[in-house]
Amino acid sequence: MRVGIVGCGAIGTEISKAVDEDERMELVFLIDRHPEKVEALLHTLKKKPKFVRFSSEGFEELLPHIDLLVECASQSAVREFVLPALRAGKDVLILSVGALVDAELFEEVERSAKENGCRVFIPSGAIVGIDGLKSGHVRRIYHVRLRTRKPPLSFKGNKHVSFKELVEINEPKVLFRGSAKDAVQLFPENVNVAASLSLAGIGIEKTEVEIVADPSIDKNIHEVEVEGEFGRFVTVVENVPSPSNPKTSYLAALSAIATLKGIISNIKVGT
Numbered sequence: 001m002r003v004g005i006v007g008c009g010a011i012g013t014e015i016s017k018a019v020d021e022d023e024r025m026e027l028v029f030l031i032d033r034h035p036e037k038v039e040a041l042l043h044t045l046k047k048k049p050k051f052v053r054f055s056s057e058g059f060e061e062l063l064p065h066i067d068l069l070v071e072c073a074s075q076s077a078v079r080e081f082v083l084p085a086l087r088a089g090k091d092v093l094i095l096s097v098g099a100l101v102d103a104e105l106f107e108e109v110e111r112s113a114k115e116n117g118c119r120v121f122i123p124s125g126a127i128v129g130i131d132g133l134k135s136g137h138v139r140r141i142y143h144v145r146l147r148t149r150k151p152p153l154s155f156k157g158n159k160h161v162s163f164k165e166l167v168e169i170n171e172p173k174v175l176f177r178g179s180a181k182d183a184v185q186l187f188p189e190n191v192n193v194a195a196s197l198s199l200a201g202i203g204i205e206k207t208e209v210e211i212v213a214d215p216s217i218d219k220n221i222h223e224v225e226v227e228g229e230f231g232r233f234v235t236v237v238e239n240v241p242s243p244s245n246p247k248t249s250y251l252a253a254l255s256a257i258a259t260l261k262g263i264i265s266n267i268k269v270g271t
């Protein structure tokens with residue numbers, strides 16, 4: 001499988017190395033708006049990609065050389081790179097899943113994929129339980145709840161909680177309780193997990209989210225609770241941050257690599 005990657009940050013670096021090490025895949029291009037990110041990554045690869053770019057200029061000319069585009073850059077990159085790739089009939093893997101909270105963009109992605117006969121892969125990312133939710137969703141799901149606990153200072157810079165308020169937290173404090181739709185507006189830090197869960201299940205309006213600032217923890221902890229005709233399950237994941245981007249859970253990068261390996265494997269385990 002010939003792969004092109006947009007975004008050479010925490011996730012892009014891990015994915016590029018995994019592609020480089022897997023003889024069933026070939027890394028054809030790397031794109032990042034910061035040349036130094038690409039340079040740093042190139043040094044770690046055994047086989048150098050054929051093309052390197054620092055913008056979307058001339059992107060269409062690269063597309064005939066790949067089978068699949070990996071987007072691990074930013075929400076704006078979904079419009080800039082994913083849509084042209086789909087129009088060229090290429091499969092895509094999207095990490096900035098928060099972009100798909102925009103219903104208009106989601107419909108455009110879905111329509112383009114259908115019209116051009118390609119597939120859109122969205123890895124589970126930093127949460128655990130998407131498999132059970134998908135299975136349960138074949139019948140009725142009563143509710144989906146996401147409870148996210150993070151150290152208070154991970155909310156630094158959020159418009160709705162002041163720095164002073166965060167510093168003074170000395171026991172777990174609920175910062176938000178409501179729909180995933182409102183959560184992604186008020187707490188964009190949570191946009192990817194809330195979006196993946198909503199897309200896999202009952203949608204952004206019905207998925208319930210609670211966000212807690214907890215001074216007793218040093219990891220991002222996501223608890224998912226799903227109840228439906230199938231019964232009930234609860235998952236808890238204590239995420240280790242990525243070494244180069246503490247806002248990104250390491251599991252998100254690993255989940256993208258596992259998705260890529262799943263695409264080229266003849267036997268697929270798990271829903």
Ligand SMILES: NC(=O)c1ccc[n+]([C@@H]2O[C@H](COP(=O)([O-])OP(=O)(O)OC[C@H]3O[C@@H](n4cnc5c(N)ncnc54)[C@H](O)[C@@H]3O)[C@@H](O)[C@H]2O)c1
Nearest residue numbers: 007009010011032033072073074095096125126192248252
């Ligand atoms: N699905 C999930 O569970 C999950 C989890 C963590 C992060 N993410 C998302 O994945 C994406 C990548 O995360 P990361 O931690 O690797 O980020 P990062 O900031 O470490 O790296 C992103 C890289 O992409 C580049 N970039 C951004 N927009 C670009 C554009 N339009 N054109 C060219 N280059 C561009 C940046 O220069 C940067 O080097 C982010 O959107 C993040 O929100 C998803």
